[in-house]
Amino acid sequence: xxxxxxxxxxxxEVVAFRDRILAHVRYSLGRDWEGLSGRELFQAVSLxxxxxxxxxxxxxxxxxxxxxxxxxxYLSMEFLMGRSLGNNLHNLGLHDVCKDALQExxxxxxxxxxxxxxxxxxxxxxxxxxxxxxxxxxxxxxPGFGYGINYEFGLFRQEISNGRQKESPDHWLELxxxxxxxxxxxxxxxxLYGHLEEVPGSDEAAWLGWEVLVGAPHDMPVVGYGxxxxxxxxxxxxxxxxxxxxxxxxxxxxxxxxxRKVESETVSxxxxxxxxxxxxxxxxxxxxxxxxxxAIQNILRTYRASHDGFxxxxxxxxxxxxxxxxxxxxxxxxxxxxxxxxxxxxxxxRTTQATLAYTNHTLLPEALxxxxxxxxxxxxxxxxxxxxxxxxxxxxxxxxxWPGDEARVERMAxxxxxxxxxxxxxxxxxxxxxxxxNGVAALHSELVKSQLVPDFHALWPERFxxxxxxxxxxxxxxxxxxxxxxxxxxxxxxxxxxxLDVLRGxxxxxxxxxxxxxxxxxxxxxxxxxxxxxxxxxxxVVDADTMFDVQAKRIHEYKRQLLLAMYVMHEYLGVVxxxxxxxAPRTFLFAGKAAPGYWVAKQHxxxxxxxxxxxxxxxxxxxxLRVAFVPNYRVSLAERIFPAADLSExxxxxxxxxxxxxxxxFALNGALTMGTLDGANVEIREEVGPENxxxxxxxxxEVESLRARRAYDPVAHYExxxxxxxxxxxxxxxxxxxxxxxxxxxIKESLLQGxxxxxxxxxxxxxxxxxxxxxxxxxxxxxxxxxxxxNVARMGKFSSDRTIREYAxxxxxxxxxTLRPVPVPLEV
Amino acid sequence: MKIEAQHKGDVLVVKLHESRLDSYVATEFRDEMDRYAxxxxxxxxLDLSLVEFVDSSGLGAIVTTQKRLGTDRDxxxxxxxxxxxxxxxxxxxxxxxxxxxxxGEALAVLAS
Numbered sequence: 021x022x023x024x025x026x027x028x029x030x031x032x033e034v035v036a037f038r039d040r041i042l043a044h045v046r047y048s049l050g051r052d053w054e055g056l057s058g059r060e061l062f063q064a065v066s067l068x069x070x071x072x073x074x075x076x077x078x079x080x081x082x083x084x085x086x087x088x089x090x091x092x093x094y095l096s097m098e099f100l101m102g103r104s105l106g107n108n109l110h111n112l113g114l115h116d117v118c119k120d121a122l123q124e125x126x127x128x129x130x131x132x133x134x135x136x137x138x139x140x141x142x143x144x145x146x147x148x149x150x151x152x153x154x155x156x157x158x159x160x161x162x163p164g165f166g167y168g169i170n171y172e173f174g175l176f177r178q179e180i181s182n183g184r185q186k187e188s189p190d191h192w193l194e195l196x197x198x199x200x201x202x203x204x205x206x207x208x209x210x211x212l213y214g215h216l217e218e219v220p221g222s223d224e225a226a227w228l229g230w231e232v233l234v235g236a237p238h239d240m241p242v243v244g245y246g247x248x249x250x251x252x253x254x255x256x257x258x259x260x261x262x263x264x265x266x267x268x269x270x271x272x273x274x275x276x277x278x279x280r281k282v283e284s285e286t287v288s289x290x291x292x293x294x295x296x297x298x299x300x301x302x303x304x305x306x307x308x309x310x311x312x313x314x315a316i317q318n319i320l321r322t323y324r325a326s327h328d329g330f331x332x333x334x335x336x337x338x339x340x341x342x343x344x345x346x347x348x349x350x351x352x353x354x355x356x357x358x359x360x361x362x363x364x365x366x367x368x369x370r371t372t373q374a375t376l377a378y379t380n381h382t383l384l385p386e387a388l389x390x391x392x393x394x395x396x397x398x399x400x401x402x403x404x405x406x407x408x409x410x411x412x413x414x415x416x417x418x419x420x421x422w423p424g425d426e427a428r429v430e431r432m433a434x435x436x437x438x439x440x441x442x443x444x445x446x447x448x449x450x451x452x453x454x455x456x457x458n459g460v461a462a463l464h465s466e467l468v469k470s471q472l473v474p475d476f477h478a479l480w481p482e483r484f485x486x487x488x489x490x491x492x493x494x495x496x497x498x499x500x501x502x503x504x505x506x507x508x509x510x511x512x513x514x515x516x517x518x519x520l521d522v523l524r525g526x527x528x529x530x531x532x533x534x535x536x537x538x539x540x541x542x543x544x545x546x547x548x549x550x551x552x553x554x555x556x557x558x559x560x561v562v563d564a565d566t567m568f569d570v571q572a573k574r575i576h577e578y579k580r581q582l583l584l585a586m587y588v589m590h591e592y593l594g595v596v597x598x599x600x601x602x603x604a605p606r607t608f609l610f611a612g613k614a615a616p617g618y619w620v621a622k623q624h625x626x627x628x629x630x631x632x633x634x635x636x637x638x639x640x641x642x643x644x645l646r647v648a649f650v651p652n653y654r655v656s657l658a659e660r661i662f663p664a665a666d667l668s669e670x671x672x673x674x675x676x677x678x679x680x681x682x683x684x685x686f687a688l689n690g691a692l693t694m695g696t697l698d699g700a701n702v703e704i705r706e707e708v709g710p711e712n713x714x715x716x717x718x719x720x721x722e723v724e725s726l727r728a729r730r731a732y733d734p735v736a737h738y739e740x741x742x743x744x745x746x747x748x749x750x751x752x753x754x755x756x757x758x759x760x761x762x763x764x765x766x767i768k769e770s771l772l773q774g775x776x777x778x779x780x781x782x783x784x785x786x787x788x789x790x791x792x793x794x795x796x797x798x799x800x801x802x803x804x805x806x807x808x809x810x811n812v813a814r815m816g817k818f819s820s821d822r823t824i825r826e827y828a829x830x831x832x833x834x835x836x837x838t839l840r841p842v843p844v845p846l847e848v
Numbered sequence: 849m850k851i852e853a854q855h856k857g858d859v860l861v862v863k864l865h866e867s868r869l870d871s872y873v874a875t876e877f878r879d880e881m882d883r884y885a886x887x888x889x890x891x892x893x894l895d896l897s898l899v900e901f902v903d904s905s906g907l908g909a910i911v912t913t914q915k916r917l918g919t920d921r922d923x924x925x926x927x928x929x930x931x932x933x934x935x936x937x938x939x940x941x942x943x944x945x946x947x948x949x950x951x952g953e954a955l956a957v958l959a960s
Contacts, residue, residue: 211938214904219911221919224943228908360937402940 029117037114038121040068053125059195061127062105062135065118066198069108073241074201076112076250083837084163088326090335090834091163092827094154095315095349096342097308098147098291099168099253101139101240102655104199105132106499107155111243137192138654139199139240140174141255141291144574145489145681146381148655149460149820150342152681155492156824158244158251159518161836164824167315169307170200170238170255171291178613178652180558183629187293187616200238200255206321208235209261210313212306216401227359227402233284234259235314245494245517248839256314258287294615305391305399312348315339316356330363334374338832341378341454344389344446349376350410350453351403359402369410377456377831379487380447380468381678384578389446393435396444407449411435414452421479432475451476451483456831458487461679461700463720471724487827488703489679490820493520496685500659503542504689508812511535521816526809536805543664543690543808550664553650553657554609560636560648566605567798570691571669572653572661575614575621577778578676582767584608584669585628586747586784587791588635588647589756593746595641603795607646611653611661625649627764630756658682662689666804667714667794670695671787673778675720677701684818690808694794696783700818708814712807716790717783726779734776737784744784748772849873851880859958860884861951863895869906878909885916892917893954897927907939914945922946926954 044067045051049060056064084091109115119129142148150166157164176187214230235256242251260281286303287310323337341347350372357368382388396404411434422428430438434448451457451473459465465486469477477484498505498517508516512525529535547564554562562568571584588608594600610628614621632647650657668686670677670693677699687693687704695701696717705713718726726732738744751768754761771781797804816822828834850865862884866873884892894910896902914923925947928936936942948954 217908217911219914219944221914222944224940226907226911226941226944227939228904228911230904230939359940360934362937362942 029120033117034120034124037068037117038124040071041065041121041125044068058131058135062132063198065122065129065132066105066136069105069112069114069118070198070241072112072114072247073108073243073250076243076247077239077241077252079839080248080250083839085326087837088336089163089837090338090832091165091322092157092338092340092832092834093315093319094150094157094164094166094340094342095312095346096147096150096166096168097311097345098142098342099139099150099154099166099255100142100144100147100655101151101253102148102495102659103133103136103138104240105136107495108243110494110499111155111159111245112247134656136656137195137197138174138656139192139197140190140654141168141171143175143291143293145679146343149489149681152490152492152495152820153824154242154251154253155244155494156490156820158242158249159246159492159494160821160824160828161244161249161838162251162824162828162834163837164251164834166242166251166253167311167318168253168255169288169291169311170257171288172257173290175291175613175654176293176616180625180629180649180651183626183633185614185622185625199240201241203237203239206237206318207259208237208314208317209233210235210310210317212309212399214401216405225405232261233287233310234261235310235317237314237318249837254315254318256288256311258285258310260284293613294617302395302399305395308345309348309352309400309403312346312352315346316349316352320356320361330357330361330367330371333371337375338834339376340827340832341376341450343379343381344450347378347389347446347450347453348400348403350449351400351406354406354410355402358406365409369413372453373455376450376454377458378450378454379458379460380464380472381460383464383467383472383676383678390436390443391446393442393444404444407434407444410449410452418479428475432479447473448476451480455483456485457483458485458831459678460487460489461703462486462488463675463697463702464678464699467675467720485830487823487831488700488817489681489684490818490823491681491684491688492820493517493688495659496662497688501542501546501663501689503545504539504663504812507535507538507542518821519816520819520821523813523816526813530806530809530813536802536809539690539809540801540805543666546660546663546689547666550609550660553660554648557652558648558650560632560646562607562609562646562648563605563643566607566646567666567795568609568664569606569667569669569694570609570611570661570665570686571671572609572611572650572658573680573682575612575618575624577620577624579672580778580780581610581612581624581628582778583671583780583783583787584610585624585631586780587787588631588645589747589750590743590784590788591645592631592635592638592641593750593755595644596638597746602644603792604798605644606795607648609648609650609661609665611650611657613653623764623766627756627767630763634756634758658685662686662691665689665691666798666808667691668693668695670698670701671717671783672696672698673723673783674698674718675723676778684815687811688815688818690812692794692797692804692807692811694790703817707817708811712810712814714790714794716786718779723779726782732776732779732782734781735772737781738772741785743788744781747784748781849876849880851877853884856955859891859893859955860889861893861895861954863897864899867898867900868902869896869899869909870901870903871905874903874905874909877906878912881909881913882916885913885921890921891958892921892923893951893958894923894925895927895951895954896925896932897929897950899927899932900929902932902935904939907935907941910941911944922958924948924954924957926950 044064122129154166174190174192177190179186210233211230216225217228236259238255240253353372357363436443459468516522551562628649635647662685668691670683674696680699694714752765757763852863
């Protein structure tokens, strides 16, 4: 079904929808319309929408059951869903109906939508990718389900106080959410801890002394565009087991029983606030196992409902591991098949490998998970036994392939030996236990093969592949930039919503003056909207006529917010010391959260705010330079930022960003990219053409070569270039921190004495030169707009629909299950 | 704890009259089973048909009984409901003990 976007809602539809809202106000909330709070209004509207969603969800599940087709399960520690109301309305084709119904009641839909709390169950790109994938799977009518954790506290809220990040808890579920349906009858028991015990007369050891958690599922429906398919994201909350606690209650120890109950529930309490896993944290390991075990049990229960035996399991089930966080699925699936269903090792292993597939998301060594063997032995003794048996069998294969090469055996082992504390390498476990290993951009996938795990690639080259990330155009253009979406639809029709390549048709409008004017007017409106947000949240007044130069993403050294900060410093010093005015007036906007324990990243936030304080209060640069750090970056704020950006900063050290998806969202909304040849920037350049993107800096292979040869000398750059020297010296001159001149001296030291591991000084000059090109182009409004239009037109490849089609075809072997019978329509 | 034991031929059939075999009763249960082992019973059937829930302490008590019996004496479990059977499998006890449907089948297994 395609939503007819030309069709206006009929009066009957609008009235029926209004009545449905009023019915929920009265019967679900128990309130009168008068005196309804904003929160209650959001709930009532959401429940009215949910009625439609639930109908679709039940019809979809019926269809899947009847057709008995292969299902795919996406296991991810993070799902950064953001707000659901607007997205669901768009995907159901009810946006205008709802808008009109509310208008009749004197309510603005935008305000209702703004009242929704983000579901911030993720840190950044990895979690948002999972959310985009769910949207695409539903839109493509694929039987695809997410499994994750129903964190009670999502990613922390960020406030800026005295220029520094302050974290506060994000209790997003405090007032409940209309988008979750609890399924108490489908709770599962998760065993952990305990020990293995030999029993005389048996070769098998018993797993005894375990404790249990209960996984309580909460289903979050995921509406595909057109509303035909409504899939489910199943999020588990950890609960104490009533049965198991009874034992303690029965012994009269009420306090101990309550304490245990509280401890059990901490497992799903909080999302770890870091892209890089905090190593060795027992709770994190328990979280990973908890949701994996819940998912595997549920997947098997669904499969067993219509199949006997496991011979056809991998023909009916595909499981994708989003990074190594769910890698314990290898051991858990083996355990459940063997221990709970009596399948022999060989069949269980064939089934596991044929079912699982692994996506690698990072080349950063600190983000590659390793767990101390002793910890795994204590938390998951039976799983460690299985992992070690897998390892023994796997290393026999390695020895057979490379006889006598024990160094390679050591490098490839799942359990790293020869160190004080043996470690379980989760990436190795995931690779060995999967039939597919993919990276998330072409460059990244090559680096996975050549740098990260070359031994594995040599052993199983056929297992490695690339799936360049993508983003859903429904959220990142239709919902977040409705004015541009409307203009695009007017020009090329509405099919781009399900086939982003249709945007190519915009190329035919690039020479149309009135189109370009309208395109600019849309951007201008979005910039004004963002300017109001910046004023209200960062307390900085910015001018929508200036270039909005934006870097919005997690704060991390490799993403190099520091490089943009250094460019701002360069521009400022150029004005105040040389009297050189910037070519084009710019507003530099930074947004992003730093992991609470990441001191350097938090200092970078302070630096940006200190620079902003100096620049924004200096009359010499007024009207030319403006800097703001927009607090509390999250999905709903990103939806306001991307449409308003002129220039998108994608400036990571080459070879370090796996893909990036912010780069795609900015370009889709008509921003030009200023980037290094890293991650998906490489492919964005291929698509938009090198003349429509600003590329600078050291290439990945050069970075690698300089590192390998230890040939990079930042001091030489400093000594050679007066431009670099002035910026670097400003870190300890106190010009940007007059209240504490030495505050940023450590940055200078890290760049010069610390070896500048992120190659800032290597790239600064070419960055400045390229930024000047961007400024010159910005002065030519028409030329800039042409390039911006071409960027939008050529973003077709970066739809997550394309990515998911590739996963479905190459890895999962799943096909769409399209609608046959029309479901009984709700009386709208 | 209520436990009923009666000989059927050479076999001692022990029936637990409790709905839960958990840490609350596990010690007493283990001691009772220990007593049967010490009195030289060579074949024991443990009937769990009235038991609705077993925790890992209960399973541990059964394993201890098997250890006391050693390798030359037999312990067969019968009557476990589906959730209890699942916990036996989780602990891998189905690979260590014979677990059968009912007392009749248990006696037949021991007779053969």
